[in-house]
Amino acid sequence: MTRTRTVTVAPGVDLWTEERGAADAPPLLLIMGAQASGLGWTEELTDALAARHRVIRYDHRDAGRSPWTFDEQPYSIPDLADDALAVLDAYGAERAHIVGLSLGGMLAQLLLADHPDRILSATLMGTCALSQKPLVEPDGTEIAAADLPGVAPHVLEMWALPVEDHGLEAELDRRVEHWRVLSGDELPFHADEMRERERLIIEHAGRYDVSTAHGRADYSGMDRTEELARNTVPVLVTDASAEPVFPPPHPRHIAHVIGNARLVAMPGMGHALPREHLGRLAEAILEHTAAATAAPAAS
Template identity: 70%
Template sequence: MAREQREQREQYVEVAAGVRLWTERRGAADAPALLLVMGAQASGLGWPEELVDALAERHHVIRYDHRDTGRSTHSFDEHPYRVTDLAQDIIAVLDGLGIERAHLVGLSLGGMLTQLLLADHPERVLSATLMGTCALSETPYVGPDGVSELPGIAPEVLELWARPVEDHGLEAELDRRVAHWRVLGGDRIPFDAAYFRELERRIIEHAGGYAPSTAHGRADDSGMLRTAELARNEVPTLVVAAPAEPVFPPPHPQHLAQVIAGSRLVEVPGMGHALPPAVLGPLTEAILAHTGSAARV
């Protein structure tokens, strides 16, 4: 019965000719919609079950696989697309599921795509929550000592990303992915290798294979700046500050809060660029408090 119920919540949505995306819905159909937008190369199953279930107590939660991830169409090599097309996919998903407006929660690249919707389609967004991302703005960061340069990606992350990915079998691929999460998680919370190994095993089973995709990294990322639009944003926006973030380290969250009008900042202690069990409680509370307050505006 559980498997049957799960299948009833799954649906494919066509977002372009020959391109369809896998979606999953959870929670009461008449609850306010909340769409989870994952990062680059990441399946929707990267959103932990515990987080999805907790959010579904108050929301109709949707997660989905980007193009070239999970069960969605893998077609970049034959039909290249731009990163901005991935933002348009969000609109297509909402349209395909019959959802007029939704709360958006974006992580990493998903946070950038969410900013594009804030700028280009604010009428479709009830609220936005951004984490592990950078501002799509040319406005400089102003710190306690004035204008200062934002830090780049941590060297250990860049070194890991530079390594060639070779196929040595499923268990070796799981080892590689766990090592990746170890670095992305930062150094504030003890790392649970077994948790992330099981997470990645489920993602691989969901996708039906473990070959990694590089499509999003090769996609044209031009035309993403939205400096003026973000400066006049009116959608309630929450920026989650992660003190152990190695990809977009502090003060990137503070910069986001400066350039997106009407946004506010909440720190989740110990959080990095990953979603281990230790951060899920505080993160859920922050998201639900934000979506609840946005509903009262």
């Protein structure tokens, strides 16, 4: 059963939220990336997780059906982490599992560092570590955090292109091409499927223009090097071989600098949720959350 409601996170800012699954199941919060609607979490993956969890997904401020208010009420990226906590509060979730993708993975790290008592487990996907500690490879080689590879040049070129209004179908064309580039070139890209997903997201939002708020928000004050090193909450990090935004070895760096973190390989996966890996992702996340839930009970 799917239920929706709005959650107030600031004066005049009511976020769209949705929950599905048994009301008494362990809560699991899905945190999407920049400018992305909560509907970016595919129905297949959301339903698979809802078989064992009360799954909550939501639209950030300036995304999806939530209000677009940045120009009148500017905020920082850490404020978006506070929003995630407010969503958990509204649903009465004292502790929850969290899954974050891209910017959502950064917000998940802020929650791990600042509110570990609220987190049962975390899964981080397609993101970078909020840590200045170097990556130490198995052979002892050190790679400074600042020297890890950046966004692939062809992705930066795409992001530099102006987004112009040429109508709904042209915007769908642009979004499909955007996801084609982000998906990498190691797995088949299902353009028709992605187009339909984006059409549903546009219908959900009631608009097809694109906000730039999350790119303009303040990213300062996000370093959590020491707090993440002390982390004891179980953390799962997806190691996507075709990731073009935070390419390898970023996943290994995350798993190295965050305490109690481990990797799970996702061969061929890029900066998206490919059909070919949805079952594997759901299985990995559910195994991770089950182990995290059982550990406190066992102790």
